[in-house]
Amino acid sequence: MYRKTYVDINVDNIENNIKEIINKYDYKYYIGVVKGNAAGHGMKLCKYITKFGINYLAVSSLEEALESRKYTDVPILILEPIHIDELKIAEKNNISVTISSYNYYKRINKEDYSNLKIHLKINTGMNRLGVSNKEEITEIYNDLIDDERVKLEGIYTHFATTGVNDKYYDDQLNKFVELTSDIDLNRVEMVHLGRSCTLEFHPKISFANGIRIGLIMYGIGQTFNRYIGLKGKLRKIKYHFKRKIQNISKTYESNNINLKTGIELNTEVIELQQLKPGDKVGYGLTYTANANTKIAVCPIGYADGLSLSFKNSKVSINNKLYKIVGTINMGMITIEVDSDVNIGDKVTIFGGNVNIKNVARATNNTAYTVMTHIDSQIPRRYFVHGKEDSDEE
Numbered sequence: 492m493y494r495k496t497y498v499d500i501n502v503d504n505i506e507n508n509i510k511e512i513i514n515k516y517d518y519k520y521y522i523g524v525v526k527g528n529a530a531g532h533g534m535k536l537c538k539y540i541t542k543f544g545i546n547y548l549a550v551s552s553l554e555e556a557l558e559s560r561k562y563t564d565v566p567i568l569i570l571e572p573i574h575i576d577e578l579k580i581a582e583k584n585n586i587s588v589t590i591s592s593y594n595y596y597k598r599i600n601k602e603d604y605s606n607l608k609i610h611l612k613i614n615t616g617m618n619r620l621g622v623s624n625k626e627e628i629t630e631i632y633n634d635l636i637d638d639e640r641v642k643l644e645g646i647y648t649h650f651a652t653t654g655v656n657d658k659y660y661d662d663q664l665n666k667f668v669e670l671t672s673d674i675d676l677n678r679v680e681m682v683h684l685g686r687s688c689t690l691e692f693h694p695k696i697s698f699a700n701g702i703r704i705g706l707i708m709y710g711i712g713q714t715f716n717r718y719i720g721l722k723g724k725l726r727k728i729k730y731h732f733k734r735k736i737q738n739i740s741k742t743y744e745s746n747n748i749n750l751k752t753g754i755e756l757n758t759e760v761i762e763l764q765q766l767k768p769g770d771k772v773g774y775g776l777t778y779t780a781n782a783n784t785k786i787a788v789c790p791i792g793y794a795d796g797l798s799l800s801f802k803n804s805k806v807s808i809n810n811k812l813y814k815i816v817g818t819i820n821m822g823m824i825t826i827e828v829d830s831d832v833n834i835g836d837k838v839t840i841f842g843g844n845v846n847i848k849n850v851a852r853a854t855n856n857t858a859y860t861v862m863t864h865i866d867s868q869i870p871r872r873y874f875v876h877g878k879e880d881s882d883e884e
């Protein structure tokens with residue numbers, strides 16, 4: 492690594508999250524969702540999480556599945572349909588595939604396979620992928636449940652909302668029950684409906700034995716106290732009546748688990764500028780110094796995944812927060828600092844004491860967009876018990 496812009500992963504924190512989840516929630520399959528370069532953590536994360544209790548992985552594409560296969564032997568599910576002529580590659584690598592429509596199912600020629608594992612996706616209201624018709628679902632089930640060549644390993648759906656004070660979660664759950672009422676779910680090895688917020692907010696769905704977890708595994712919890720102060724109390728009363736009138740199921744207010752984020756995007760100070768009052772900085776001169784001001788320059792920019800809205804974010808240098816000023820450049824940013832900051836100091840863009848959810852809020856992003864936007868070419872370093880694990884695979 493020459494340019495000192497890198498991602499550090501605290502593997503112990505991710506281990507903590509997985510163990511907390513497994514201790515608290517009772518599932519047979521903990522499916523780690525490692526789409527988007529494991530949410531920016533790098534696919535090598537698969538090597539660790541599958542030792543901590545994640546016993547299944549889920550990805551977006553065949554490319555991601557094959558990449559994660561380099562780090563683990565656990566089964567992998569591709570959540571998006573892949574080209575029919577690539578199913579053989581999936582079969583060969585113990586990669587399960589999604590049937591996302593009746594038409595897709597019809598195009599699979601069973602004679603071509605000896606052990607292809609499929610998960611049937613049911614559309615319950617997300618209206619993105621999945622079979623929506625009960626007769627078609629029943630036909631696919633009847634056709635594949637006892638087939639060895641193309642095996643129905645799983646059935647799943649995806650919730651569009653958190654279900655907190657909204658009825659859509661209940662509607663989707665009821666729809667799943669209705670659409671699968673002519674088939675025997677007990678005969679399907681894996682039934683997985685929920686994601687992190689389902690786990691955090693809702694009682695366990697009795698017939699599901701798998702849960703697909705992304706955010707919560709990465710240490711991003713979604714429960715928070717939304718009823719603080721007088722306004723909060725009024726909101727609580729309003730939601731109470733809304734739930735009653737619309738018959739919305741009750742949700743938990745806190746997950747009561749101790750989550751820790753493990754990802755940290757770091758860079759360093761490569762140059763310092765001393766400005767006088769009235770001096771300006773960068774393209775378009777969008778920043779003007781009000782007083783004598785020290786500016787630090789760091790080698791990171793939008794080509795590395797920092798969206799332009801990071802101009803509203805704060806970074807940490809020696810445990811102190813400083814403001815990014817001026818525009819985000821392709822490969823550099825400028826930060827308003829003080830006399831404590833020197834060339835070579837480490838700068839944390841997010842993670843560590845720069846809370847990822849706060850950064851997401853300040854930059855008009857989500858935690859996922861902040862993490863997944865980090866360019867995959869930026870070096871990832873994995874720390875286990877404080878020591879870098881640099882074993883080449």
Ligand SMILES: Cc1ncc(COP(=O)(O)O)c(C=O)c1O
Pocket residue numbers: 524526570649685686687688703704705706707
């Ligand atoms: C189909 C599917 N399941 C599960 C997840 C994981 O969601 P979360 O990160 O909220 O746990 C995703 C995330 O993108 C997804 O697309």
